[in-house]
Amino acid sequence: MAAPALARCMARTGVLPLGQAWGRAPRLPPSPLPAQRRAFSNNKVLVELDESAGVATMKFKSPPVNSLSLDFLTEFCISLEKLENDRACRGVILTSAVPKIFSSGLDITEMCGKSTEHYAEFWRAVQEMWLRLYSSNMVTVAAVNGSSPAGGCLIALTCDYRIMAENPKFSIGLNEAQLGIVAPFWFKDTFVNVVGHRVAESSLQLGSLHSAPEAHRIGLVDELVPEEKLKDRATAVMQQWLALPDHARQLTKTMMRKAVLDRLVAHREEDVQNFISFISKESIQKSLRMYMEMLKKKKS
Numbered sequence: 124m125a126a127p128a129l130a131r132c133m134a135r136t137g138v139l140p141l142g143q144a145w146g147r148a149p150r151l152p153p154s155p156l157p158a159q160r161r162a163f164s165n166n167k168v169l170v171e172l173d174e175s176a177g178v179a180t181m182k183f184k185s186p187p188v189n190s191l192s193l194d195f196l197t198e199f200c201i202s203l204e205k206l207e208n209d210r211a212c213r214g215v216i217l218t219s220a221v222p223k224i225f226s227s228g229l230d231i232t233e234m235c236g237k238s239t240e241h242y243a244e245f246w247r248a249v250q251e252m253w254l255r256l257y258s259s260n261m262v263t264v265a266a267v268n269g270s271s272p273a274g275g276c277l278i279a280l281t282c283d284y285r286i287m288a289e290n291p292k293f294s295i296g297l298n299e300a301q302l303g304i305v306a307p308f309w310f311k312d313t314f315v316n317v318v319g320h321r322v323a324e325s326s327l328q329l330g331s332l333h334s335a336p337e338a339h340r341i342g343l344v345d346e347l348v349p350e351e352k353l354k355d356r357a358t359a360v361m362q363q364w365l366a367l368p369d370h371a372r373q374l375t376k377t378m379m380r381k382a383v384l385d386r387l388v389a390h391r392e393e394d395v396q397n398f399i400s401f402i403s404k405e406s407i408q409k410s411l412r413m414y415m416e417m418l419k420k421k422k423s
């Protein structure tokens with residue numbers, strides 16, 4: 124589906140057509156043409172595609188903190204869809220163009236004082252982002268070059284491989300409990316698939332944000348590298364993953380992730396309704412407002 128039609132569909136329903144995420148043709152190695160770079164950009168996501176390598180870099184550029192607003196999520200899904208349908212692209216590196224922040228997670232203002240319709244549209248966009256990324260046929264590498272709480276951590280967890288800048292000031296984790304909210308089951312499933320049940324259980328209950336070294340120790344990220352080497356290392360890892368035949372890697376990925384993906388697909392509307400009734404509670408709204416105030420006070 125072309126990007127404008129896709130955008131219209133998302134604007135109307137808040138959802139990308141599901142068929143788009145499943146049963147794609149296997150991607151082929153790029154043709155041996157001269158090296159070519161292409162870039163496309165919308166307001167919040169910049170994409171550069173190196174056709175000779177078959178690798179795109181997707182940079183989040185939504186200052187101050189790359190929060191995952193409805194606009195960001197829509198642009199993210201459209202960009203990913205474009206790459207998914209581009210036979211010249213076999214892998215994507217996700218990183219941030221905002222210094223010190225990978226992503227601050229879901230935009231809290233989208234979950235405060237809005238209508239039921241807005242919550243439904245927002246939550247469908249969050250689901251869509253995860254469904255598309257977790258089921259992507261491309262190799263996905265997160266180059267985590269800054270802090271990455273909650274939804275930001277989810278993006279990294281959803282990739283095939285995570286490399287983080289070894290800056291002890293950067294933290295990552297599913298800290299929802301600290302906000303007085305709960306990570307939904309598919310955030311939890313994705314986390315468990317990366318770090319195992321025991322680590323996920325305590326980390327989720329405590330809403331822990333792990334420093335980069337600790338995140339590496341518990342397996343939340345696969346590697347730490349000095350910040351200036353992050354890009355090169357992500358490129359090297361990508362080459363290593365792309366050296367394998369696509370079909371074998373893709374089928375293996377599907378086998379590993381299918382049960383978790385199917386669970387959300389089967390309960391998608393129920394999950395939207397759960398989100399709406401949870402987030403609409405006055406006590407939850409109060410917790411979120413207090414958290415936002417705390418963020419502002421921290422500044423002054």
Ligand SMILES: CCCCCCCCC/C=C/C(=O)SCCNC(=O)CCNC(=O)[C@H](O)C(C)(C)COP(=O)(O)OP(=O)(O)OC[C@H]1O[C@@H](n2cnc3c(N)ncnc32)[C@H](O)[C@@H]1OP(=O)(O)O
Nearest residue numbers: 187190227228229230231232270272273274305398401418
């Ligand atoms: C049953 C179950 C059903 C389901 C139940 C519901 C499930 C919901 C799941 C939720 C998932 C989430 O991702 S919830 C989101 C969790 N995210 C977080 O906790 C991150 C909070 N932010 C931070 O910790 C920090 O901002 C951090 C990212 C480290 C950057 O620190 P800095 O000092 O560089 O910047 P700050 O000064 O703090 O922030 C700059 C500005 O950005 C704003 N800002 C920061 N993070 C923001 C955010 N996520 N959304 C909106 N705005 C944000 C701040 O308020 C400031 O606004 P101004 O003062 O106006 O400039």
